[in-house]
Amino acid sequence: MTTSSAPAPIPFIDLAAQRARLGPRVDEVVLEVLQSCRFIQGPQVLELEEKLAKFAGSRFALGCSSGTDALALLLAAWGVKPGDAVFCPAFTFCATAEVVPWVGATPVFVDVKTDTFNMDPESLEAAIETARAQGLEPKVVIPVDLFGQPADYDAILPIAEKHGLKVLCDTAQGFGGTWNNRRTGSIGDATATSFFPAKPLGGYGDGGAIFTDDEELVGILKSLREHGQGVDRYQNVRIGMTARLDTIQAAVLLEKLAIFEEEIAARERIARRYHEGLGDVAQVPVVDPRATSVWAQYTIKLPAGVRDDLATALAAEGVPTAVYYRQPMHHQPAYAEFPTATPSLKGAEELCAQVISLPMHAYLDEPTQDRVIAAVRKALGK
Incomplete structure (x- = not known):
């Protein structure tokens, strides 16, 4: 009597295959961090930030603890507050919207286009009117580069300019994609991305980054990222959080960025x-x-x-x-x-x-x- 065996399962995302390719080199760079004992803000973090900015075509990149924290840091740095409206697509992972109530603001959900899955500019215009009708002050729009494809920035950016909105690009799924030959990370007022392991550029744990050309904003973000520090870690000039990128993750991401x-x-x-x-x-x-x-x-x-x-x-x-x-x-x-x-x-x-x-x-x-x-x-x- 013969029995048929079930087909061998296929990985949905094969992290092991990439691990096999990078294997010894990743082991080496992680060991270097372990031996240095510089687990927080080691030199690999700064090196990664510089290389990420160059890759994306932005002036600055700032590593942080997750893509969600990257979004939250930007809303906090821009002073988004109760009574403000932040426009988010309705077809996205919850992190895009969950950071909005963290700062006391109101997420207003925008429809998406059924062909590209991304934010519908006409619905964004309607959402802005809805927000104003409810007594909210439109402040930020968060287009999402869903499933890897950038949103329609040719349409969204002029709407944002017309209504005085900051554009926070959520490229957690789209980092490395392009719009009109510009990398995500160089579009809008600032960009947040994620290095969750399943992302196209993913670490061996949580991590994220912020991209911007605004030097003043970077200074505020660095303070917020480290408990709102001022001249040193024991002077607190604003309410902050702990949102640093670990050195080990930076070392791993440097090797992954190279390929x-x-x-x-x-x-x-x-x-x-x-x-x-x-x-x-x-x-x-x-x-x-x-x-x-x-x-x-x-x-x-x-x-x-x-x-x-x-x-x-x-x-x-x-x-x-x-x-x-x-x-x-x-x-x-x-x-x-x-x-x-x-x-x-x-x-x-x-x-x-x-x-x-x-x-x-x-x-x-x-x-x-x-x-x-x-x-x-x-x-x-x-």
């Missing part, structure tokens, strides 16, 4: 193969011709109801999937009472019923990718 361009190219190649293999059976991602994506996720769309059946069928084939996101922000229990641009944000609501993400990383080899494509086509009866 990041190669990995971005690999992600683009893999995305194109997905396009070719699945474009006739599902709605594959649309990249604006003015943009390049770093493909933090490869997310397809299927009719409502089909998606979950596909996930079940793929799981039986050892192919993992993920849904980013099942609920828009304005339907989340913690955020349901906050204002929205319009009573219904149809784009975000539609996407939450349709999207599903497939395995995507720079080390996805062609035979494994072909297995994913074949499994999707089989499950869809194609």
Whole structure:
């Protein structure tokens, strides 16, 4: 009697493959930090900040403890306060909006475009009017570079200028992408990114960075990052937080940054193969011709109801999937009472019923990718 074994599972994001490539060198740089015992603000942090700024095309980069703290630091540095409105897309991870109540301000949710998944400029205009009608002062807009693709900055930046808004670009998923040949990190008033391990440029733990050309802002951010310190750590001139990037994470990220361009190219190649293999059976991602994506996720769309059946069928084939996101922000229990641009944000609501993400990383080899494509086509009866 023979028994059939289940197919070997495919990693959704294969961190081990990258670890194998970098292995000995990462071990060496981590050991250097351990031997130096400079675990906080060691020289690797400054080196990383300099190289990140150069990569992004910004004057300054500032390492911090997470992408969420990067967002929070900027809102605090700009003096965002109760009575202020901060505009966030409804289709995003909660971190984009959760920092807004931290400073007492009000998140106002904006709809997204169903082709690029990013903030809808027309909905942003409506959200600004909604905020003013509710007695809120529009202060900041946080466009998100979702799934790796930059938001429509050609439309968003003029709206922000017209209404006097700061533009805080959330490129936690999009760092390394471009808009009109400019890297994310060099657009808007400031940018926040994340080095969570699953991100295209990820560390071996939490971490993040802020990018800006504003030297005065950098001084405030450095103070806020270290308990609001003044001339030294024991003089506190503002209410701050602990939000430094650990030296070990900086050392790891320096090695990963050195190969990041190669990995971005690999992600683009893999995305194109997905396009070719699945474009006739599902709605594959649309990249604006003015943009390049770093493909933090490869997310397809299927009719409502089909998606979950596909996930079940793929799981039986050892192919993992993920849904980013099942609920828009304005339907989340913690955020349901906050204002929205319009009573219904149809784009975000539609996407939450349709999207599903497939395995995507720079080390996805062609035979494994072909297995994913074949499994999707089989499950869809194609």
